[in-house]
């Protein structure tokens with residue numbers, strides 16, 4: 001059985017829209033009981049907190065390593081598979097779930113209460129970007145929570161998380177002991193998970209073939225198909241290589257005064273590189289090794305381009321790989337809004353938003369380059385920079401959304417850097433023009449006299 005046919009295992013009846021929410025979160029704490037889950041791999045059984053209410057849909061979350069968790073469904077009546085990853089963020093589920101970097105992943109929230117502030121409207125900002133979401137639709141393959149809060153309350157909410165998931169075809173499970181699940185993933189490393197709705201668990205190994213969506217090029221699925229311009233009246237022009245850019249990256253670049261041309265990840269931008277005053281490489285899903293075309297383009301850009309280049313997350317990995325560093329997969333990744341990062345030059349610690357499973361191996365850094373930031377928890381790479389050219393990148397997300405705003409200044413600083421380079425190029429070309437008109441000798445005499 002392949003991934004597609006997983007959906008056919010889901011029960012044929014569906015949840016009716018507008019029906020009363022089935023899981024009443026903490027209100028029903030008293031009706032909960034602990035159930036043990038089966039463990040096909042013979043490993044210690046995990047416990048699941050399952051709110052038992054008559055007539056509700058059961059859901060199962062099963063790992064390739066054999067453990068399974070039973071709970072209640074509050075999302076779409078369907079099945080999905082993906083890399084099981086956890087985020088330690090306390091808030092920001094609308095932003096995380098729509099972050100294209102979560103494509104192909106089932107997102108487990110360690111914050112126990114999820115859904116309590118509902119889902120915001122699809123309002124757009126002055127650039128036409130969705131204000132409260134990072135992409136046009138949900139990107140993750142499913143969500144796993146401990147305690148879904150059907151009763152939501154927020155001035156800006158227009159619907160429940162359950163309704164949003166159902167409308168978007170995303171399965172969601174509540175009543176899972178996410179603490180034990182995270183302990184498990186931290187111990188054994190990340191693995192594939194399958195989420196399915198219905199009383200029957202998947203017969204993993206027999207009826208289901210595990211299919212890893214991250215084995216394919218996910219960046220190609222989320223990147224724009226042709227160049228797209230935002231804020232055409234911006235004073236400097238930035239080419240954004242789109243590996244799955246979050247809306248807030250584009251927004252902050254525009255707000256800082258840039259005209260942003262979003263380019264497909266594999267766009268052959270080198271022949272037109274001088275149209276851009278600066279280049280930006282975005283975040284994106286899956287392994288950076290699928291983006292060889294981007295890496296090759298960046299290698300060429302390093303030779304011919306002297307203006308600022310800034311990369312974020314996947315952008316850090318691609319910039320680093322183009323510089324000659326190696327990439328490796330972290331055991332379970334860093335995802336959350338509370339990741340401490342040390343800036344090596346200043347020794348300053350910043351709290352950052354993160355969402356990545358891969359990291360640059362900075363034990364070897366090619367000549368001319370340096371590592372610039374390091375993770376204070378696990379020592380993994382958080383940034384690299386060129387020693388003489390304005391090429392730099394960070395593994396964390398300065399654009400936040402959600403998460404702390406400690407490092408949003410980096411996006412403004414990059415645009416300021418671009419402006420400063422443009423001005424200095426302009427001054428140089430004016431000086432050259434002056435020299436060629438006056439003759440070099442007179443010009444230097446004049447300059448001496450003016451000093």
Ligand SMILES: NC(=O)CC[C@H](N)C(=O)O
Pocket residue numbers: 101282283284285286287288312313314315355356357358359
């Ligand atoms: N947010 C990102 O850009 C993630 C980069 C890459 N997909 C990783 O998991 O490491």
